[in-house]
Amino acid sequence: MTLPTAELADGMPACDFTVVGATGDLALRKLLPALYHREVEEQLAPATRVIGVSRSELDDAGYRTEVRRAVEKHVVDVDEVALERLLARLHHLTLDAATPDGWSHLHDLVVGTPGERVRVFYLAVAPALFGPICRRLQQVGVVDETARVVMEKPIGTDLASARAVNDAVGEVFDEHQVFRIDHYLGKESVQNLLVTRFANTFLEPLWNSRWVDHVQITVSETLGVGERGDYYDHAGALRDMVQNHLLQLLCLVAMEPPTYVGRETVRDEKLKVLQALKPMTPDDVDRDTVRGRYGQGLVDGVAVPSYTEELGRPGSATETFVALRAEVQNWRWAGVPFYLRTGKRMDRKLSEIVVVFKEPPHRMFPHAEGQQSANRLHIQVQPDEGMKLHMTAKEPGPGGIRLRPVSLDLSYATAFDVRMPDAYERLLMDVIRGNPTLFMRRDEVEAAWTWVEPILQRWAVTPDRPKRYPAGTSGPTAAATLIERDDRTWQESDLD
Ligand code: BG6
Numbered sequence: 310m311t312l313p314t315a316e317l318a319d320g321m322p323a324c325d326f327t328v329v330g331a332t333g334d335l336a337l338r339k340l341l342p343a344l345y346h347r348e349v350e351e352q353l354a355p356a357t358r359v360i361g362v363s364r365s366e367l368d369d370a371g372y373r374t375e376v377r378r379a380v381e382k383h384v385v386d387v388d389e390v391a392l393e394r395l396l397a398r399l400h401h402l403t404l405d406a407a408t409p410d411g412w413s414h415l416h417d418l419v420v421g422t423p424g425e426r427v428r429v430f431y432l433a434v435a436p437a438l439f440g441p442i443c444r445r446l447q448q449v450g451v452v453d454e455t456a457r458v459v460m461e462k463p464i465g466t467d468l469a470s471a472r473a474v475n476d477a478v479g480e481v482f483d484e485h486q487v488f489r490i491d492h493y494l495g496k497e498s499v500q501n502l503l504v505t506r507f508a509n510t511f512l513e514p515l516w517n518s519r520w521v522d523h524v525q526i527t528v529s530e531t532l533g534v535g536e537r538g539d540y541y542d543h544a545g546a547l548r549d550m551v552q553n554h555l556l557q558l559l560c561l562v563a564m565e566p567p568t569y570v571g572r573e574t575v576r577d578e579k580l581k582v583l584q585a586l587k588p589m590t591p592d593d594v595d596r597d598t599v600r601g602r603y604g605q606g607l608v609d610g611v612a613v614p615s616y617t618e619e620l621g622r623p624g625s626a627t628e629t630f631v632a633l634r635a636e637v638q639n640w641r642w643a644g645v646p647f648y649l650r651t652g653k654r655m656d657r658k659l660s661e662i663v664v665v666f667k668e669p670p671h672r673m674f675p676h677a678e679g680q681q682s683a684n685r686l687h688i689q690v691q692p693d694e695g696m697k698l699h700m701t702a703k704e705p706g707p708g709g710i711r712l713r714p715v716s717l718d719l720s721y722a723t724a725f726d727v728r729m730p731d732a733y734e735r736l737l738m739d740v741i742r743g744n745p746t747l748f749m750r751r752d753e754v755e756a757a758w759t760w761v762e763p764i765l766q767r768w769a770v771t772p773d774r775p776k777r778y779p780a781g782t783s784g785p786t787a788a789a790t791l792i793e794r795d796d797r798t799w800q801e802s803d804l805d
Contacts, residue, residue, distance in 0.1 A: 320742065321353065321354050321357075321738065321741055321742060322427045322741065322742075323356035323357050323425070323426045324353075324354065324427045324428070324741045325357075325358050325419050325422075325428050325429065326344070326358065326359045326741070327359075327360040327361075327415065327419070327429060327430045327431065328340055328362065328431045328433055329431065329433060329434055329442060330433035331361025331372070332361070332364075332367070332372075332375060334536075335461065336361070337375065337376070337379035338383055339731070339733045340733060341359075341376050341379055342379065342384050343731055343737050344359060345380045345384060345387075345391065346384070346730060347734055348391045348394055348395040352738060353398070356426060357398060357426070357741075358398050358399075358400060358426075359400070360401075360402060360415070360419070361376075361400065361401045362406065362415065363403070363404075364405050364406075366403055367403065369399060369401050372400070372401035373396040376395070376396060376399055377396060380392055402415055406442055407441075409448075412448070412449045415449060416451055419451045420450065420451060427456075427457070427741060428451060428453065428457070429456075429458075429740055429741060430442075430446055430451075430457070431458075431459040432458065432459065433461065436460070436463055436465070436474060439478055440474060440478060441477075443477065443478050443480070443482060444477070452481055456482065456486060457482075457486050457488055458486060458487055458488065459489075459740055460478070460487070460490065461490050462489070462490070463544060463548060463549070463553075464489055465758065467762055468755060468758040471755055471758050475751050475755070479751070485745065487751070488739075488745060489749040489751075490749075491553050491557050491748075491749050492733060492736065493553075493557055493558065493660075493732070494557060494732075495732030495733060495735045496691065496694075497721070497729055497730065497732075497735075498691065498695075498721065499558065499561065500747070501721075502561050502562070502662070503570065503575070505696070507570070512686075513566075516641075517642070518641065518643050520666055520667055521645055521666055521667070522645070522666060522667045522797075523645055523647070523648065523665050523795075524559075524562055524645065524646075524648070524662065524663070524664050525648045525649075525650075525662070525792075525799060525800055526555055526649045526650075526661075526662050526663075527649075527661050527662075527663075528554060528650075529650070529652055529656070529657060530651075530652070530654070530658055531609065531655060531656075531781075533613060533616065533619050533629075533653055533654045534619060534653060535619075538621075541629075542620055544627075545628045545631075546600075546628050546653070547631050547761060547765065547768075548765075550631070551631055551651060552757050553749075555649045555651055556583065556757050556760070557579070557749070559635070559637075559647055559649065560578075560579035560583060563582045563585075563637050563641070563647070564579055564581070565581070566578075570746070572744060572746045573750075575746055576745075576746070576753060579753055580752055580753050581639075582637060582639075583753060583756035583757055583759075583760060584756055585637050585638050585639045586636070586637060586638070586760045587636040587638050588760065588763060589760075589763045589764055589767075591767045594763060594764050595771070597633055597634040597635075597791070598632070598633040598634075598764055599631070599784075599785060599788045599791050600628035600630065600631055600768065600775040600776065601628060601629065601630030601631075601632075601652060601775050601777070601778045601787070602615075602616050602617075602627070602630065602774075603616050603653060603654040603779070603780045604777045604779050604780065605780060606654065606781040607779075607780070608654055608656075608780050613780045615780070616653075616654075626774050627775070628775040629652060629653045629654065630650070630655075630775070630778060630784045631649070631651055632649065632650035632788035632791050632792075633648070633649050633764070634646050634647070634649075634791060635647045635649060646795065648791070648799070650784065650788055650799070652784050654780035654781065655781070655782065655783060655784060656781055656782055656783050658692060659689070659691070659692075660690035660691045661687060662687075662688040662690065663686070663687050663688070664685065664688075665683055665684075665685050666684040666686075668681075668683050669681070674710055674712060676710075677709065677710040677711065678710070678711040679704070679713055680701075680712060681701045682701060682714060684698065684699060684700055684701075685800060687699070687800070693720065693722065694720075695719050695720040695721050696718075697718050698716060699715075700714070700715055702715040736748075
């Protein structure tokens with residue numbers, strides 16, 4: 310595919326960036342602030358426009374006011390000059406994305422303006438609309454070979470529905486034009502995981518079943534479901550977090566080194582990991598998965614309602630917490646469990662990967678005071694991005710040997726004195742550049758659903774309901790039992 314010769318800023322082609330769902334939460338809280346930050350860095354080509362499409366009865370000026378308000382709310386220390394530059398790029402089209410009317414106006418705006426621009430269509434709307442909107446874009450003639458469509462998860466609610474969405478979108482856009490966002494892949498610390506593994510030599514020889522005892526991946530949040538109850542109650546933590554973010558993290562930990570980091574090579578390797586996940590039988594699901602749901606409790610000292618109270622649906626059986634034990638069946642990882650857990654209304658907001666190494670093969674300090682413990686590498690994805698390698702050291706001083714745990718710390722904030730960009734900043738620029746490396750390919754999404762589906766199916770027929778955990782805690786006790794059964798424990802981060 311040839312990129313247009315349109316003006317480039319920092320290698321970026323000029324672009325018509327259409328956001329369908331332009332006044333929604335995602336657009337105003339994430340996408341426009343991300344574009345603002347890139348505007349500050351002068352990364353958007355001068356001819357680039359942002360076309361907001363929504364049902365709101367707004368003209369361009371009205372939309373600019375909305376966006377100004379959103380940027381001022383979500384950005385500290387707004388650069389007024391950059392904000393004005395961004396606002397000047399904005400246009401608004403009032404139309405209901407769920408109906409066929411009014412799309413010809415988009416054609417007039419996009420095709421009717423002279424000059425070559427990459428066309429981006431960001432669908433910040435309900436997934437049920439992905440297929441129909443793509444068809445409408447095609448019908449009004451705005452899909453050319455530079456066009457890209459961007460979709461947020463959830464892509465489907467199971468394998469069949471994911472395939473149906475992918476088929477519908479695929480009738481209009483070639484796979485290389487489809488950008489499926491998993492915003493975890495845009496996080497700096499997640500990208501750094503690849504660099505840490507593959508731009509250094511010291512870890513790779515240890516990164517396998519010979520030296521690694523197990524891996525833990527935790528994504529815990531303090532927020533509840535809030536305004537997203539309608540969506541969340543049909544999704545639950547397995548679909549909302551595990552099928553995508555947690556499995557993507559697992560892939561980056563477990564994947565083989567690609568020959569180089571390129572648009573398909575990384576995705577090829579991640580796909581192989583997903584395909585190597587040991588399929589769960591119904592017995593495996595009963596033994597190796599735990600679902601939980603938050604009850605009332607205290608989060609950061611504030612009393613919060615239970616999930617069902619927050620939702621107003623006492624009968625809901627949706628899980629807000631999942632813990633599970635997975636295995637990657639390949640040469641490198643045979644026999645190494647990967648424990649995953651995620652939940653809402655937990656005791657803290659933390660996304661972290663912990664690689665726990667094996668104990669030294671021989672105990673050399675039998676009479677030492679203190680304990681020798683296994684090495685652990687904590688990779689903190691957020692907040693306070695960084696890494697910590699836990700080791701055992703000798704406490705200084707005469708007399709016998711006293712063993713003490715110490716850690717080698719890398720804090721991003723101190724190593725790099727820069728603002729940590731939001732994941733969307735990187736991802737949106739990659740869409741405009743046409744670089745799909747950090748986006749999920751169709752086969753990856755479907756492989757993830759293939760693995761998750763037996764869990765959903767088993768849960769649907771078992772009479773058990775999610776186990777209750779008080780809000781503000783680390784989840785149901787069954788999650789602790791899941792890992793303790795293997796003589797291991799969840800490693801609580803002490804990076805802060
Ligand atoms: C989203 C989920 O994909 O990720 C949300 O739908 C969740 O339920 C969010 O809160 C977490 O993202 P982050 O970047 O805050 O960890």
